[in-house]
Amino acid sequence: MDKKVCIDDKCIGCGLCVKDCPSLAIKIENNRAIVIKENCIMCGHCVAICPTEAVSIEGYDMSEVEEIDGNISLSSEELLHKLKGLRSIRHFKDQAVDDDIVKNIIEAGRYSSTAKNSQAVRYIVLKDQITSYENMVLPIFQKLQKFLAVFGNNYIKDFDFSQGFLFKDAPVVILVVAEHHLDAGLAAKAMELMADSYGLGSLYVGFFTYVANFSRKIKRKLSIGRKEKIVACLAVGYPDIKYKRTVPRNKAKISWM
Numbered sequence: 001m002d003k004k005v006c007i008d009d010k011c012i013g014c015g016l017c018v019k020d021c022p023s024l025a026i027k028i029e030n031n032r033a034i035v036i037k038e039n040c041i042m043c044g045h046c047v048a049i050c051p052t053e054a055v056s057i058e059g060y061d062m063s064e065v066e067e068i069d070g071n072i073s074l075s076s077e078e079l080l081h082k083l084k085g086l087r088s089i090r091h092f093k094d095q096a097v098d099d100d101i102v103k104n105i106i107e108a109g110r111y112s113s114t115a116k117n118s119q120a121v122r123y124i125v126l127k128d129q130i131t132s133y134e135n136m137v138l139p140i141f142q143k144l145q146k147f148l149a150v151f152g153n154n155y156i157k158d159f160d161f162s163q164g165f166l167f168k169d170a171p172v173v174i175l176v177v178a179e180h181h182l183d184a185g186l187a188a189k190a191m192e193l194m195a196d197s198y199g200l201g202s203l204y205v206g207f208f209t210y211v212a213n214f215s216r217k218i219k220r221k222l223s224i225g226r227k228e229k230i231v232a233c234l235a236v237g238y239p240d241i242k243y244k245r246t247v248p249r250n251k252a253k254i255s256w257m
């Protein structure tokens with residue numbers, strides 16, 4: 001359904017929506033905000049900022065809009081500590097993840113920023129077919145391993161490309177699909193954090209995305225379009241491992257100009 005910004009009688013003409021609209025789509029006329037451009041990016045800032053709830057957007061489910069709870073806050077120290085402590089999880093418990101939790105993880109992706117608010121990111125959840133996809137990819141790595149060994153490339157020489165190598169027997173794998181990488185990447189990071197909030201661990205499985213994006217057969221089986229890419233593949237499950245501390249990292253390379 002096409003979307004349309006609507007401003008009702010509750011408008012007090014304060015102009016906050018005009019000031020915050022990135023599309024320059026609203027102006028004040030006779031002490032009321034009016035829409036002057038129908039084809040804005042539908043980012044919803046006008047809805048979010050209006051002090052009198054006068055703005056809605058037809059075509060969105062407005063019942064999903066929540067009042068911001070200003071009392072929820074995480075200190076900078078807590079947030080940074082949380083981010084530093086997030087690890088790639090490669091050992092999962094044999095425990096299912098509830099579908100409602102998976103849906104909420106995807107919600108975190110859905111609310112992430114996208115360029116021009118395109119919201120052109122979609123998600124494919126693998127549960128029953130994880131092994132089947134793993135079996136399509138592993139033989140390719142087994143062949144590649146032999147091939148690269150001939151040229152003395154040793155990076156993957158010792159990997160055991162047998163069942164479980166890719167997804168580490170995680171109960172759920174979420175593919176984040178988009179044309180624009182950053183859109184999907186931002187969604188994936190939010191999803192990783194959301195998964196963590198449920199006590200779940202995640203692993204980005206680049207070995208899978210790399211091959212899957214090259215394989216017409218896999219893309220066809222996943223119903224992924226020609227322009228679309230699997231940008232992130234997140235294996236998700238309850239961690240069977242506990243880390244006691246953060247990891248060391250290179251210092252940030254920062255240029256102040």
Ligand SMILES: Cc1cc2nc3c(=O)[nH]c(=O)nc-3n(C[C@H](O)[C@H](O)[C@H](O)COP(=O)(O)O)c2cc1C
Pocket residue numbers: 086087088089090203204205206207208247
């Ligand atoms: C895009 C991306 C792809 C990755 N692919 C894999 C993978 O296929 N298999 C794997 O075991 N780890 C994979 N990783 C995990 C990285 O090895 C890991 O992030 C890195 O070693 C740092 O560890 P940390 O995530 O615990 O901080 C991937 C990470 C990223 C960001």
